[in-house]
Amino acid sequence: MKLLYNAKFYSIRKEGEYFVALLSDDNGLIKEIYQQKPNLKNVEEIDLNGAFVYPGFIDTHTHSFEGGLYSLGANLEQAQSLQEVFELLRETKPISGKIFAFHFEENNIIEKRFPTAKELDHIFPDVPVILRRVDGHSCVINSVAAKSIPWKQALLQAFDGHLSGRWNGSASNWFHKNMDDEGILQAYHKAAEIALHGGHTAVHAMIGDSFSDPKHYKLIHDNLSQFPVEFILYPQITNVEIALDLGAKRIGGCTLADGSIGSHTAALAEPYLDDPENYGILYRSNEAWEKHIRNAHAHDLQVAVHCIGDAAIWQILEIYEKVQRENPKDLRHEIIHCELTSNDVLDRIAAANCSTVMQPMFDRLWAGSGGLYETRLGKERTNRTNRLASIYNRNILLTGGSDWYITEINAIKGIDAAVQIHNEKERLTPFQAVEIYTKNAARLSFDDDRFGTIEVGKEANLTCLKNDIFASDKIAEIEVESIFRKGEKIY
Ligand SMILES: [Zn+2]
Ligand SMILES: [Zn+2]
Incomplete structure (x- = not known):
């Protein structure tokens, strides 16, 4: 047994509740919590150096495989010219025989354009290369990659390497699908390491690219105990039978109802301000979604769908409402992102018992005055x-x-963004912001009996910070001191 002390343990069960010491049993469960440090015999005492302790943070929406994979590849975030992009690519080592690059933003590049396939061929004549735009909604590939991908239809446009919409999906799917097990596990290990660094003990991981390929899911599911953080898996597919065969409790993720605001593909009820003919794109018909969601709901699968624009949220919400009305269940179907909403729609989401999985950092990045959303x-x-x-x-x-x-x-930056949403009326308090990364996150995956708060009987999953989120005006700068999962120090 371990006695953790010299810290302020916030339970997050209710606001203001905290303890000063915690006893974790040999199974990694919280056995006792104390208002004063007790004198116990035969326990290992662990001094937490005055840390502020929260339930282990949970990120409820990640593409951990891509995140890990691209962290092993070239990060183009800082590149300001195509020359710099090419230099970064030259330094990049292949994973499973392929070059991966991400975070490309053509607006940050002096040439204001994507590189061409020809330019990539010059550096990599034989090795397949994929370079993805920052929002993931378009990419560039080189010629050897284009020749290797079994396109379902002929590429319609004159091919210059740049792909968006379904072509983008097919290309990234081919790259991800054609990796060996070692490369896939390497990506998830990197993801777990980065997740820990960000303060997490559990991470919801979307697996697959909307195509019904369960290969990664099986591999990660069989290797879950290898990772320091708990991965909560989503088969990101639309084939209910395959999800059930995998033993999944949920289905979907960023299965796309629409695209992104940046790419003018988020589906809107009113057209884009800067493109008055354009209402964005609903990627699938009402009938297709209804068939899918109805089938998943009937089989007790929690459904998750990517919805950015108000028209996409309507499309999916209407079906969630319908299946709930006909056959009410507590499945907490997810609206992922849920960017653009009216009061009326929020009332309907509440009535339909759906959950909203949101990214406070989207507001920080794009919703500011004069920003992309405006x-x-x-x-x-x-x-x-x-x-x-x-x-x-x-x-x-x-x-x-x-x-x-x-x-x-x-999570710390997410909490900071949530308390500073641009529209002041939409800001959370610091306590509420912590709840959405702990207690609420555990409820989303029906794990609230296991973790999400610091309470007797729950897993001793603890994120220990050097400063107090509830007494800081610079939350984003707070550093992680240590992390415990089931009583074991993992960071
Ligand atoms: Zn996503
Ligand atoms: Zn998404």
């Missing part, structure tokens, strides 16, 4: 994005996530 949507609609407080106050199950690799996997 350009695309205008001020009024931008004020209706990331409505954290309105969602929280309606008692909708609200959880936090990074959508890593889209944003950094770092």
Whole structure:
């Protein structure tokens, strides 16, 4: 048994509740919590150096495989010219015989364009290369990759290497599918390491690219105990039978109802401000979604769908409402992102018992004055994005996530963004912000009897910070001191 002391342990069960010492048993469960450090015999005493302790943080939405994989590849975030992009690519080592690069943003590049396939061929004549845009919604590949991919239809456009929409999906799917087990596990190990660094003890991981390929899912499921953090797995597919065969409790993830605001592909009820003919794209018909969601619901699978624009949220919500009305179940179907909403829609989400899996960092990155959302949507609609407080106050199950690799996997930065949402009316309090990465996150995966708060009987999953989130005006700068999972120090 271990006695952890010299710290302030916030239970997150209710606001203001804390303890000063905690006893963890040999199974890694919390055996006792104390208002004063006790004198116990035959226990290992662990001094936490005055840390502030929270239930282990949980990121409820990541693409951990891509995040890990791309962290092993080239990060183009800082590149300012194509020359710099090419230099970074030259330094990159292949994984499973392929070159991966991510975080490309053409607007940060002086040439204001993507590299071409020809330019990539020049550096890599024989090794397949994929370079993905920062939002993941388009990519560039080289010629050897284009020749290797079994396209279902002929590439329609004159091929210059740049792919978006379904072509982007097929290309990234081919790269991810054609990796050996060693490369896949290497990516998840890297992901777990980075997740730990960001303060997490559990991470929801979307596996697959909407195509019904369960290969990675099986491999990771069989190797779950290898990783320091707990991966909560989502087969990111639309084939219910395969999900059931895998023994999954949920299905989906960023299975796309629509695209992104940055790419003008998020489906909107009113057109884009900067493209008045364009309403974005609903990727699948109502009938296709209804068939899928109805089937999953009937088989007790929790459904998760990526919905950014208001029209996409309507499309999916209407079906969630329908299946709940006909056959009410507590499955907590997920609306992932839930970016643009009205009060009326939020009332409906509450009534349908759906959950919202949100990314506070999206607001930080794109919703500011003069930012991307204002350009695309205008001020009024931008004020209706990331409505954290309105969602929280309606008692909708609200959880936090990074959508890593889209944003950094770092709960502390997510908490900071949630308390500083641009629209002041939508800010969470620091306590509420911690709840969405702990207690609420555990409820999303039906694990609230196991973790999510610091309580007797739960796993001793603890994120220990050097400063107090509840007494800091610079939350984002707070550093992780140590992390425990089931009583074991893992960071
Ligand atoms: Zn996602
Ligand atoms: Zn998404």
